[in-house]
Amino acid sequence: MDMRESIHRMKLEAPAMAASPLEQRNRALELIAQALEANAQSIFAANEKDMASAAEAGVAQTVQKRLRYDEAKLRDGVEGLRQLQELPDPVGxxxxxxELDQGLELRRVTCPIGVIGVIFEARPDALVQISSLCIKSGNCAVLKGGRETANTNRVLFDVIHAAVVKAGLPAGCLLQAELHSQIDELLRCDEDVDLLIPRGSNKFVRYIMDHTKIPVMGHSAGVCHVFVDRDADQDMAVRVLVDAKTQYPAVCNAAETLLVDRPIAAEFLPKAARGLAERGARLRGTQEVVDLLAGEEGIPAVELMTDDEFCTEYGDYVMSCKVVDGVREAVDHINRYGSHHTDAIVTASDDAAEYFMQMVDSAGVYRNCSTRFADGFRYGFGAEVGISTGKLHARGPVGLDGLVTYKYRLVGHGDIVAPYASGEKSFHYRELG
Structure with missing residues (x-):
């Protein structure tokens, strides 16, 4: 397959996809949900091959969990498709x-972005989420999954594409790239691809950003924080912390750093360390943290870390830890070392919470809840194509609203600019809606 020629043809079909009626796009989503359920065993069989290869290659268990596509993930995918159908049309x-002047009406109307390239690693369920969001928002999509789940991705794509064609949408609205070399071909399609969304490791996303002229939306790291304030309910803080770190440590919204307010550090740190240890997680800390936890029973020995490690996305059952002097130092630390993804404060103080949520420069700022809520499905978006830590166009979990742009429609009756330029006429600017 000539990737660049296929993408060029997709670009020509994009207007037809953008103009497709909502009923047809929703019909495609329902057919995909039905097809996933009908082909479940074939999908699971393909995934077993991928899992066997991953185990043979010695892939870490935390990563293998992301590769797995089982009944629970299929069920979540089908639920997301049905939820997506219920959401209003983002297009139009x-x-x-x-009204600029009598009979001269200007409208700004949402429309699909056009052709979106999505390159993702490790998670086959991402293929379902991404393709369904692009369909609902009237976009065409080039999908490139990781080689670790090549068998699963192939079956999923075939099932989804067949449902799209059955619904009567343009057959070329979805394209699967399977070869690694096709990534570089995709990156060179700046005349036909309107947006790239990479999902994967920091190194992977940075490579995409550095090797294309196509606009890129996404994040290059997920260094999330939990700050436990002096006025926190400590039992609540342990519960939130343990979930944020251990519920699914390999994903970008898992917490990587624990910051503890100095007045409660001696009391809280042993509780935090034990809670994490019960779920198989351990701390790496500054010298102060190491000293405070020395000799504590029931926890792994805390390893000494250096400040440059605070930028690390572990993606595992490891967490860095530091004691800080209040919410201001916590905010300064997060803004210096964080990745602007998602950061949480646990506190009963409204003042501390407001300062934290106002001053932390991240896409998601939370109070008294786990960073793991940073997810399009949990936000009610139906799904997400990824998390954006940038500040242009879309930020945080990118759902339907992040996949549309807008165009200006101006309707007149033979109007020309000359009378306005000469001062003969003037605009009166009246809001109609």
Whole structure:
């Protein structure tokens, strides 16, 4: 397959996809949900091959969990498809309706971005989420999954594509790239691809950003924090911390750093360390943390770390830890070492919480809850194509709203600019909607 020629043809079909009626796009989502359930055993069999290869290659258990596509993930995918069908159409919304002068009406109307390339590692369930969001938002999508789940991705794509064609949408609205060399081909398609969304490791995302002229939306790291304030309910803090670190440590919204307010450090740190140890996690800390936890029973020995390690995304049952002097130092630390993804404070103080949520420069700022809530499905978006830590166009979990842009529609009656330029006429700017 000539990737660049296929993408060029997709670009030509993009207007037809953008103009497809909502009923047809929702019909495609329902057919995909039905097809996933009907082909479940074939999908699971393909995934077993991928899992066997991963185990043979010595892939870490935390990563293997991401590769797994089982009944629970299929069920979540089907639920997400049904949830997505219930969401309003993101296309064709009027954002501005203004009469510039008598009979000269300007509208700003949402429309699909066009052709989106999504390159993702490790997670086959991402293929379902991404393709369904692109369909609902009227976009065409080039999908490149990781080689670790090549068998699963192939079966999933075939099932999804067949459902899309059955619904009557353009057959070329979805394209699967399977070869690693096709990534570089995709990166060179800046005339036909409107947006790239990479999902994967820091190194992988950075490579994409550095090797293309196509706009890239995403994040290059997930260094998330939990700050436990002096006024925190400590039992709540342990519960939130343990979930944020251990519920699924390999993903980008898992917490990587624990910050503890100095007045409660001696009391809270042993509780935190034990809670983490019960779930198989351990701390790496500054000298102060090591000293405070020395001799504590029931916890692994805390290893000494250096400040440059605070930028580390472990993706495992390991967490860095530091004692800070209050919410201001916590915020300064997060803004210096964090990745602007998702950060949480645990506190009963409204003042501390407001300062934290105002001053932390991240896409998600939470109070008294786990960073693991940073997810499009949990936000009610149906799913997400990824997390964006940038500040342009979309931020945080990117759902339907992040996959549309807008165009200006101006309707007149033979109007020309000359009378306005000469001062003969003037605009009156009247809001209509």
């Amino acid at each position: 919304r009027v954002l501005l309706d203004r």
